[in-house]
Amino acid sequence: MEFAEFAALADEIEAEDADLEVIGLVAALFETAGEDLGTVTRVVQGRVFPAHDATKLDVGPSLCHEALAKAAGPNVSAADVEERLASVGEIGAVAESLELGGQRGLAAFGDGDEATLTVAELDGQLREIAAAEGDGSTDTKLDVLFGLFNRADPLEARFLARLVLGEMRVGVGEGTVRDAIAEAFDVPVETVARAIQVTNDCGLVAETARETGEAGLAELGLEVGRPVKAMLAQTGTAVDAIEEWESAAVETKFDGARVQVHYDGGETRLFSRNLEDVTDPLPEVVEFVERELSVPAILDGEVVAVDEGGDPLPFQEVLRRFRRKHGIETAREDVAVELHAFDCLHADGEDLLDAPLLERHERLADLLDTGISELAVTDDPDDVAEIEETALSAGHEGVMLKNPESAYTPGSRGKNWLKRKPDVETLDLVVTGAEWGEGRRANLFGTFELSARTPDGYATIGNVATGITDERLAELHELLGPHVRSESGTEVDVEPAVVFEVGYEEIQRSPTYSSGYALRFPRFVGVRADRDPANADTLERIERLAGD
Ligand code: AMP
Numbered sequence: 108m109e110f111a112e113f114a115a116l117a118d119e120i121e122a123e124d125a126d127l128e129v130i131g132l133v134a135a136l137f138e139t140a141g142e143d144l145g146t147v148t149r150v151v152q153g154r155v156f157p158a159h160d161a162t163k164l165d166v167g168p169s170l171c172h173e174a175l176a177k178a179a180g181p182n183v184s185a186a187d188v189e190e191r192l193a194s195v196g197e198i199g200a201v202a203e204s205l206e207l208g209g210q211r212g213l214a215a216f217g218d219g220d221e222a223t224l225t226v227a228e229l230d231g232q233l234r235e236i237a238a239a240e241g242d243g244s245t246d247t248k249l250d251v252l253f254g255l256f257n258r259a260d261p262l263e264a265r266f267l268a269r270l271v272l273g274e275m276r277v278g279v280g281e282g283t284v285r286d287a288i289a290e291a292f293d294v295p296v297e298t299v300a301r302a303i304q305v306t307n308d309c310g311l312v313a314e315t316a317r318e319t320g321e322a323g324l325a326e327l328g329l330e331v332g333r334p335v336k337a338m339l340a341q342t343g344t345a346v347d348a349i350e351e352w353e354s355a356a357v358e359t360k361f362d363g364a365r366v367q368v369h370y371d372g373g374e375t376r377l378f379s380r381n382l383e384d385v386t387d388p389l390p391e392v393v394e395f396v397e398r399e400l401s402v403p404a405i406l407d408g409e410v411v412a413v414d415e416g417g418d419p420l421p422f423q424e425v426l427r428r429f430r431r432k433h434g435i436e437t438a439r440e441d442v443a444v445e446l447h448a449f450d451c452l453h454a455d456g457e458d459l460l461d462a463p464l465l466e467r468h469e470r471l472a473d474l475l476d477t478g479i480s481e482l483a484v485t486d487d488p489d490d491v492a493e494i495e496e497t498a499l500s501a502g503h504e505g506v507m508l509k510n511p512e513s514a515y516t517p518g519s520r521g522k523n524w525l526k527r528k529p530d531v532e533t534l535d536l537v538v539t540g541a542e543w544g545e546g547r548r549a550n551l552f553g554t555f556e557l558s559a560r561t562p563d564g565y566a567t568i569g570n571v572a573t574g575i576t577d578e579r580l581a582e583l584h585e586l587l588g589p590h591v592r593s594e595s596g597t598e599v600d601v602e603p604a605v606v607f608e609v610g611y612e613e614i615q616r617s618p619t620y621s622s623g624y625a626l627r628f629p630r631f632v633g634v635r636a637d638r639d640p641a642n643a644d645t646l647e648r649i650e651r652l653a654g655d
Pocket of ligand 1: 337339361507
């Protein structure tokens with residue numbers, strides 16, 4: 108396909124507003140792309156490389172402006188290009204408005220300047236630009252880009268300038284490409300969507316759809332070494348998660364950086380959340396993977412920086428390691444990192460994306476002896492709070508709640524993974540009662556009745572039993588002991604003396620407590636030693652927070 112033909116169609120697509128029409132035009136482009144189908148699928152989205160390949164052209168605006176100026180002849184400087192850009196606002200329009208090609212005699216690349224540029228040739232030259240490294244690479248990039256601009260007609264120049272700067276602006280994203288592949292090659296859109304998820308390569312999917320149709324697409328799977336997009340999380344509450352799924356899988360939310368591990372049985376590659384290759388900066392993770400794994404696998408996890416005592420450090424420390432290109436051994440001595448694997452996408456030749464989370468986690472446990480996140484399944488929000496308290500006191504970020512039955516859906520920010528919403532604010536509430544604990548906590552108070560201040564006393568609003576470690580419970584028991592007024596059965600009446608800081612997810616109206624309100628998911632945060640009951644939060648504040 109000639110690039111001019113592509114540019115003409117891209118121009119039509121850009122001018123079209125209606126989604127369905129755009130899909131039709133992109134489908135027509137795919138049908139005429141011939142052997143350039145893979146490239147065209149990418150270029151129309153403004154990409155040179157497939158989504159799984161984080162290679163960059165590394166062409167910045169100034170290089171592009173210089174190449175344009177050079178192709179526009181001796182009377183145009185990069186400063187002129189920038190001036191036009193400031194008034195026009197968009198590099199494509201600037202490139203289109205310049206009279207390029209005046210430098211025929213000087214064209215450094217491409218034999219026969221008169222020959223039209225093909226999509227394949229463009230692709231090859233852009234890859235040459237991306238591959239230029241080290242001393243002189245800027246000159247190489249400039250020369251190749253100049254050669255391309257020098258041969259471009261105005262419309263080609265518009266899309267070329269935008270493509271190299273990563274701002275294609277024709278309004279075609281992965282969703283449009285998916286629908287257009289389905290339309291062009293008459294295959295179900297869900298099959299195309301699925302194929303894109305597992306391959307992360309629209310070009311390959313388009314070619315497969317054309318060559319072998321639905322059956323061929325269905326055969327596409329994960330490939331070790333080719334990263335897929337990470338599954339993402341939304342925020343949500345523990346109560347909602349349990350109501351929605353009946354039970355929730357709870358695990359620590361680590362404060363680090365996402366890493367996808369690809370081990371092919373011999374070699375390891377690590378990819379960041381942006382799918383960049385971060386193998387070199389994380390040698391200890393590579394060593395860990397190669398020590399632990401004996402079969403090919405794709406794992407998902409979080410890499411966390413740790414101090415000498417093994418306690419987690421803030422995530423910025425990991426990012427610093429990610430960016431490190433030189434002196435990795437020294438960096439490694441300064442800040443160690445470790446992997447917490449939490450998912451298994453592929454094990455020993457088997458794709459596991461559709462297997463339920465719990466099964467994937469079991470496979471993970473089969474593969475690794477250490478470095479696995481602990482997953483607890485519960486239908487009790489109190490357990491969630493307790494796990495969260497343990498995670499927080501170990502220096503982690505909080506907890507993730509996951510649907511135990513859910514599949515792994517690359518790239519989607521669905522409702523199957525939830526980051527537990529942090530408490531919006533906390534309340535200072537008075538302890539007005541307690542209840543003896545059970546089991547190993549039978550000799551301590553296990554639950555505490557909380558009250559808000561009213562003009563003439565206190566009104567109950569809930570009980571807190573969660574978020575309290577055994578050690579802390581013992582301290583609280585001692586603190587409250589002197590204030591016990593009476594006991595009846597397991598119930599203890601406590602005079603208002605101690606104030607707890609309490610987190611919660613929501614305040615709801617409720618007939619259960621004398622205040623008329625209840626806290627959803629109350630969590631013990633700490634004792635407000637600096638506050639006495641006279642300064643505790645009032646019922647009036649609770650009413651306001653509840654929106655009443
Ligand atoms: P956020 O970046 O706040 O949207 O939270 C989602 C991120 O938390 C994920 O992309 C992971 O990098 C990170 N994370 C930490 N621990 C876990 C875990 N156990 N499961 C899933 N994601 C986790």
